[in-house]
Amino acid sequence: MLIYVYLFIIILVMFLLVRFKRFNLLFSVIFTLIIIYFLLNPKVSIQSAKSGLVIFINSVFPTLFPFLVVCNMLIFYDGIVVYSKILGPFLCTPLRLSNQCSLALTISILCGYPLGAKYSTKLYEDGFIQEEEYTRLLNIASNTGPLFIIGSVATSMFGNTYWGYLMLFANYISCFIMSLIISPSKSKSINIGNSKDTTYNFGSALKNSLEDATKTCINVAGFVIIFSVIISVLKNNYVFNSFILFLSSLLKVNTEILNSLFLGMTEITNGCYLLSTTKINIVMKLSLASFLCSFSGASIIAQVHSFTYKHSCFSMGKYFYRKLLQGIISFIITYFICTINLDTLSVFNNAMATSKIFIIPFMILLILSLFIYTLRTLFDRS
Structure with a gap:
């Protein structure tokens, strides 16, 4: 019964800190408790x-x-x-995305988290997609x-x-x-044009x-x-x-x-x-x-x-x-x-x-x- 009282006090304190937006204090308390745990249980932490x-x-x-x-x-x-030219129409059409998103979608499909987010951000930072599509792509190219x-x-x-x-x-x-x-x-999709003539070293x-x-x-x-x-x-x-x-x-x-x-x-x-x-x-x-x-x-x-x-x-x-x-x-x-x-899952060898x-x-x-x-x-x- 005593443990439930402790739990209630901990939850109440955290709720009050969040309620009054004392996030720095909240995280300071949490990280202090973690440090104490590390000191008391060094073997578990290292392992x-x-x-x-x-x-x-x-x-x-x-x-x-x-x-x-x-x-x-x-x-x-x-x-x-x-x-975008080869896979864009097939990958992006059903997802209502512009063709430029095809690279991030492909990488997300093949490799999964967190590379879909990395290359979605790369597309946005390089100017291939705009803000609204970027935020939407992050949730779609995330598998x-x-x-x-x-x-x-x-x-x-x-x-x-x-x-x-x-x-x-x-x-x-x-x-x-x-x-x-x-x-x-x-927003209108950006026309990325044709491949560049310049070749990187x-x-x-x-x-x-x-x-x-x-x-x-x-x-x-x-x-x-x-x-x-x-x-x-x-x-x-x-x-x-x-x-x-x-x-x-x-x-x-x-x-x-x-x-x-x-x-x-x-x-x-x-x-x-x-x-x-x-x-x-x-x-x-x-x-x-x-x-x-x-x-x-x-x-x-x-x-x-x-x-x-x-x-x-x-x-x-x-x-x-x-x-x-x-x-x-x-x-x-x-x-x-x-x-x-x-049982219908066992269709293929x-x-x-x-x-x-x-x-x-x-x-x-x-x-x-x-x-x-x-x-x-x-x-x-x-």
Whole structure:
């Protein structure tokens, strides 16, 4: 009973600090408590930081760094113009975006968080898109990568590759629905013209690409490590665990579900792993995992903010609520499909399906584009 009194006092103090806009004091108190925790539990803190570094080196860096270098080189040699002309009509039409957004969409589809935000910001800073479209693109070109959903979550954690395709489908359809919910830009798209005749010096382009990729990777490594520490603090914190128990008894919800959701909304990898170990039915597991993948979590949102903080047109509040809405939509889609018939997911042979991971998103958008074009043709009265 005493712990509930402490929890009430802590929540009340935080509420009052927020209510009277004493944010500096609030964060000072929070960070002071974290420092005290580090001093009292140095072994846990060091171990969690090492764990975050190992995750980055083994899983994130090998795919992120070369991809960043190649994408930067692509931009140096007019990749934005090329992609807008070739892929723009297919990728951007169903999403009500200008063709210039095709590069950011492609990168988001192939690699996932947070590169969609990075290259959306690059398009805006280079003048290819305007403010309204930039803020809209950030929510649309913001997806979980297919390798993470199909490989890490479905295959490694849930033990079934087919379920990954369901979550991937829900992720992209929820993104498409968000493009319908968020009003398109009223400003005219910028004509980017033809490819430039000038060619950059290859050595100079490679040097700049490497520098930019290295800087981005260091930033991402910092986020992965610090959020690994935060997750460790929460997992081993008596107050947090007591709060989860209190909520569980109040809402009559399984403690494992609440724990997975709270930790997953902080960092999705941990949340999805905890969901895979919970003793709940597979339909709810997949639906909650789909929610976490579409929502992305505080770690990814912080990484997105690291690219967008310089631009006043970007609202972190709007981005957060839109990602939350996208997560809910993804949850509903996954739950609906699973409720109809979960067995229908096993359509393709595992080896065949795995070899076509990257084709699926483009096929979905191509079908949507053709569908919308057909509708416009049928109902065009001009």
